[in-house]
Amino acid sequence: MSAADYRDFYRGRRVLVTGALGFIGSNLSRALADLGAQVLAVDSLLPDYGGNLFNLAGYEDKVRINIADVRGHAMEYLVRGQDILFNLAGQVSHIDSMVDPFTDLEINCRSQLWILEAVRKSNPGVKIVYAGTRQVYGKPMRLPVDETHLLNPTDVNGINKISGEFYHLVYHSVYGIRACSLRLTNTYGPRQLIKHNRQGFIGWFIRQVRQAVRGEEIQLFGDGQQKRDFDYVDDVVDALLRAGAMEAADGEVFNLGGEAPVALIDLAKMLVEIAGRGGSYRLVPFPPERKKIDIGDFYADTTKIRAALGWRPQVPLRDGLARTIDYYREHAEHYL
Amino acid sequence: MSAADYRDFYRGRRVLVTGALGFIGSNLSRALADLGAQVLAVDSLLPDYGGNLFNLAGYEDKVRINIADVRGHAMEYLVRGQDILFNLAGQVSHIDSMVDPFTDLEINCRSQLWILEAVRKSNPGVKIVYAGTRQVYGKPMRLPVDETHLLNPTDVNGINKISGEFYHLVYHSVYGIRACSLRLTNTYGPRQLIKHNRQGFIGWFIRQVRQAVRGEEIQLFGDGQQKRDFDYVDDVVDALLRAGAMEAADGEVFNLGGEAPVALIDLAKMLVEIAGRGGSYRLVPFPPERKKIDIGDFYADTTKIRAALGWRPQVPLRDGLARTIDYYREHAEHYL
Numbered sequence: 001m002s003a004a005d006y007r008d009f010y011r012g013r014r015v016l017v018t019g020a021l022g023f024i025g026s027n028l029s030r031a032l033a034d035l036g037a038q039v040l041a042v043d044s045l046l047p048d049y050g051g052n053l054f055n056l057a058g059y060e061d062k063v064r065i066n067i068a069d070v071r072g073h074a075m076e077y078l079v080r081g082q083d084i085l086f087n088l089a090g091q092v093s094h095i096d097s098m099v100d101p102f103t104d105l106e107i108n109c110r111s112q113l114w115i116l117e118a119v120r121k122s123n124p125g126v127k128i129v130y131a132g133t134r135q136v137y138g139k140p141m142r143l144p145v146d147e148t149h150l151l152n153p154t155d156v157n158g159i160n161k162i163s164g165e166f167y168h169l170v171y172h173s174v175y176g177i178r179a180c181s182l183r184l185t186n187t188y189g190p191r192q193l194i195k196h197n198r199q200g201f202i203g204w205f206i207r208q209v210r211q212a213v214r215g216e217e218i219q220l221f222g223d224g225q226q227k228r229d230f231d232y233v234d235d236v237v238d239a240l241l242r243a244g245a246m247e248a249a250d251g252e253v254f255n256l257g258g259e260a261p262v263a264l265i266d267l268a269k270m271l272v273e274i275a276g277r278g279g280s281y282r283l284v285p286f287p288p289e290r291k292k293i294d295i296g297d298f299y300a301d302t303t304k305i306r307a308a309l310g311w312r313p314q315v316p317l318r319d320g321l322a323r324t325i326d327y328y329r330e331h332a333e334h335y336l
Numbered sequence: 337m338s339a340a341d342y343r344d345f346y347r348g349r350r351v352l353v354t355g356a357l358g359f360i361g362s363n364l365s366r367a368l369a370d371l372g373a374q375v376l377a378v379d380s381l382l383p384d385y386g387g388n389l390f391n392l393a394g395y396e397d398k399v400r401i402n403i404a405d406v407r408g409h410a411m412e413y414l415v416r417g418q419d420i421l422f423n424l425a426g427q428v429s430h431i432d433s434m435v436d437p438f439t440d441l442e443i444n445c446r447s448q449l450w451i452l453e454a455v456r457k458s459n460p461g462v463k464i465v466y467a468g469t470r471q472v473y474g475k476p477m478r479l480p481v482d483e484t485h486l487l488n489p490t491d492v493n494g495i496n497k498i499s500g501e502f503y504h505l506v507y508h509s510v511y512g513i514r515a516c517s518l519r520l521t522n523t524y525g526p527r528q529l530i531k532h533n534r535q536g537f538i539g540w541f542i543r544q545v546r547q548a549v550r551g552e553e554i555q556l557f558g559d560g561q562q563k564r565d566f567d568y569v570d571d572v573v574d575a576l577l578r579a580g581a582m583e584a585a586d587g588e589v590f591n592l593g594g595e596a597p598v599a600l601i602d603l604a605k606m607l608v609e610i611a612g613r614g615g616s617y618r619l620v621p622f623p624p625e626r627k628k629i630d631i632g633d634f635y636a637d638t639t640k641i642r643a644a645l646g647w648r649p650q651v652p653l654r655d656g657l658a659r660t661i662d663y664y665r666e667h668a669e670h671y672l
Contacts, residue, residue: 083553101449113437151487159502166495174434174628292510
């Protein structure tokens with residue numbers, strides 16, 4: 001399937017997105033609508049998880065928004081007749097998962113059984129793309145990390161995300177449901193929650209840079225030399241679209257990753273420079289509860305998805321950050 | 337710690353066993369009582385899971401039996417003041433986990449969070465030994481399978497057992513709770529449920545050999561050449577006792593395994609020979625739902641536990657099977 005084909009694939013298709021009012025879900029839903037898909041955007045709008053009606057602003061007539069919890073029988077109705085299911089619902093806070101492990105289990109693990117059982121009963125022919133995470137690897141034993149690296153999660157969220165992914169793979173091998181998983185790394189861009197710091201540091205950095213006029217600054221834990229990789233959200237959407245359209249993805253797990261690893265201090269410097277207006281960063285000691293679940297350097301080997309789906313990140317970090325800063329400059333009131 | 341020491345360690349210790357009326361839990365509880373431990377035997381007696389009051393027959397005055405579900409606040413009381421917690425509660429049926437994945441999630445995954453949260457709140461100094469399973473590896477990519485082998489569960493039960501184990505490891509790394517896991521392989525011996533065939537084939541083979549006079553026979557799927565390893569329950573109890581007493585186990589995962597792999601057809605022949613009385617076996621085609629989750633040959637590399645805890649299986653298969661047959665000959669009415 002050529003580059004043009006996988007985008008054409010979506011014209012007229014019925015596509016269900018869970019977590020569709022969240023960061024990645026909303027960017028994906030907009031892209032799908034632009035490609036001519038009939039999008040059913042499902043979100044629970046649970047407080048603090050990133051769901052935001054403004055994320056689909058301007059698309060209210062192009063996608064059908066359905067507020068529902070994926071845990072429950074509503075999904076048995078909602079999955080009917082769908083061609084593709086992008087399964088992005090979940091909560092992503094490491095810290096929250098340790099404070100309240102039962103809720104994390106509900107949202108990231110039990111919810112996936114509800115969705116997969118609904119699919120098995122009501123629409124076993126649907127193709128499912130699940131949003132996994134690099135968190136399942138924990139602290140790397142070798143770099144870059146490929147898909148055969150041992151799983152060694154450092155928090156309850158990582159464990160429950162593993163379960164969610166494994167459920168999809170078992171429903172593929174046992175029931176033949178065409179499911180796959182993309183293990184996302186640090187995704188950034190427009191429409192990310194930046195109200196609190198529990199959903200990844202990059203949204204928080206952007207908030208701090210924006211709030212420089214109020215005296216906020218980016219705080220980096222430790223020496224800031226930890227290397228990570230970053231994907232602009234449009235590149236993640238592109239990977240999701242490829243996985244949804246291509247048979248080569250079925251039953252497989254793929255890493256996503258950046259073009260090259262970047263030290264957090266260099267990310268901070270770049271953000272400060274792009275944002276202007278007096279932004280700054282500062283090194284602070286690791287808070288103990290963060291240190292315990294910190295994984296040091298992490299960057300992914302993306303050979304598998306490049307070979308199988310033809311994906312590679314296209315948006316340079318500096319460009320992506322500039323677009324992101326611009327977005328929040330324009331729409332700050334909906335995210336702060 | 338020498339061989340004598342780890343057994344002496346239990347004299348006067350307060351030891352909580354979950355799943356204590358089940359197969360391994362009851363054999364462990366009896367051994368602990370014999371070593372002079374104060375045993376609190378907790379079991380939910382959920383129907384069909386293997387809990388059986390007869391398993392502690394003769395020990396009613398030596399252990400304290402407390403019927404309770406580990407999911408709930410009872411555990412916060414029960415864990416208080418305990419020195420060691422052997423955490424064996426769970427359900428082990430592959431098939432049941434596919435028919436009713438939500439119940440498997442409750443019993444094998446959510447239950448573990450209840451136990452660990454109870455420990456964290458009420459007794460963070462307790463040492464925990466968790467009963468894991470070789471199922472977490474799925475179909476082996478190489479043999480024998482060591483602890484660095486990829487996790488690739490083939491059913492919902494295997495996924496939920498992974499979560500249960502990972503929760504223990506994360507509570508060790510984040511909260512310093514001294515937890516470890518033994519990944520058990522096929523365990524056999526007295527006090528195993530043999531009433532139905534959903535808890536492993538070896539108990540079922542024993543039942544079929546026993547019932548030969550009623551025309552039952554051992555049915556082997558496929559050609560019977562699948563190799564597996566087997567541990568007599570006393571050897572598993574010995575491994576649990578070592579893990580509970582030795583600091584070298586803290587935060588670690590260990591495979592258990594047999595002295596040498598055995599083809600299922602050879603196991604069946606041995607059982608028929610030992611049992612006498614007209615027992616027989618027969619090759620039958622794989623039922624499709626079994627074939628889908630079958631893993632072919634599996635045997636474990638036990639180098640790690642041999643080196644760290646000095647464990648190795650002691651009971652030859654033939655002796656163990658003979659003792660098992662004898663046990664069910666004497667006590668059949670409590671298990672059929």
